[in-house]
Amino acid sequence: MNTIRQYYTFSLAFTAVCFALAAWYGWSSTGSITATLGILWIVLVLSILEVSLSFDNAVVNATVLREMDPVWQQRFLTIGILIAVFGMRIVFPIAIVAIAAGVGPIEAISLSLNDPQEYERIVSSAHIGIAGFGGAFLAMVGLNFFFDSDKQIHWIAVLERAVNKFSNVPAVEIGIVLLLIYGVSTMLTPDDAIVFLTAGILGLVTFIGVHAIAAIIEQREARKKAAGEIVKSGFGGFLYLEVLDASFSFDGVIGAFALSNNMIIIALGLSVGAMFVRSMTIHLVRTGTLAQYRYLEHGAFWAIIVLGMIMLLSARYHIPETITGLMGAALIGLSFVWSVRHNRKHGDEPIQLDN
Secondary structure, eight states: OHHHHHHHHHHHHHHHHHHHHHHHHHHHHHOOHHHHHHHHHHHHHHHHHHHHHHHHHHHHHHHHHTTSOHHHHHHHHHHHHHIIIIIIIIIHHHHHHHHHHTOOHHHHHHHHHHOHHHHHHHHHHTHHHHHHHHHHHHHHHHHHHHSOTTOOOOSSHHHHHHHHTTTTSTTHHHHHHHHHHHHHHTTSOHHHHHHHHHHHHHHHHHHHHHHHHHHHHHHHHHHHHHTTOOOOOOHHHHHHHHHHHHHHHHHHHHHHTTTOOOHHHHHHHHHHHHHHHHHHHHHHHHHTHHHHSTTHHHHHHHHHHHHHHHHHHTTTSOOOHHHHHHHHHHHHHHHHHHHHHHHHHSTTSOOOOOO
16 A cells, blocks of 8 residues: 555546546536446446557666666656657657648547548558557667677576677667568568658667767766866656657557547547556666566566567557457566565575666
8 A cells, every 4th residue: 555655646546537538528518427427337448548559668668778867768658658658649640640641630629529430541551650660660670689798687588589680780789670571571562661661760860869869968977077077967768768668659559540530539548548657667777676576677678579579560460459469478577576576486596687
């Protein structure tokens, strides 16, 4: 109970506000108790969908966030959630419609409220580009974790050790992702292939660019530390986490249209899920859960690779979000079980993490 109050009070309060808004919107727009209850049910399912799809996001966030000072951790929870909720769950779908339909943001909002079917069609039509960008970025995130020459801990030992042997090959992850992007593009029509290839390359460039910014900031801070100055900047990590969160949000935003094409309902449901993901991230960092369960982050990064592959393949095949969520949950669950088994066998052995 103390843990819930400490880490999830704000999320629970935010949830109550969102459900109150959903009830008010449902009643004011329909005047029907049954329809209002239906809207509340959709908001609940959407919030659960977002959490189930993004738990691996919380684990990966925690691996980055634990290296940041408390000030930037708090900024991630406050400023970051504004970006996640209003940027990705509200502004992002509207921006897609505005660009794809060649209209202004006000017209896009009007379209979402007055012609939700057309709004859904336009957003869905942008799926190929979203799949290329998000899939490439997430695949890079996952592969970058395993192609690490300093990596000492292995969960799926046979596979991870084999991968680790090639970790000193320059840009091997980029080559793998480029091959994946090209392979999927051959399954598409020429026009769609160009869109997919362009988006995938931009996803790769974004990953490289974010890490380049982080490296520049780290070098600057290392010089400050050597000069005896206090170093507290975590902007590079903050930027990386925001881009990562955006990539995770793509499938949730697109998948939400399977339940509703109403922008307000989608925004409320996904925002609740996004808030809980933030709280789970802080919970994992503050309680040291990753240090207690040594394979948990391995499971999360395998889940990210799977999600990246699914996003890339979704440009050609429809893959239900339920499968995506179940596969991610299964990998994280198995890594948790293996961690518990390891702790029982080596209870007195100090636990170390790779990064």
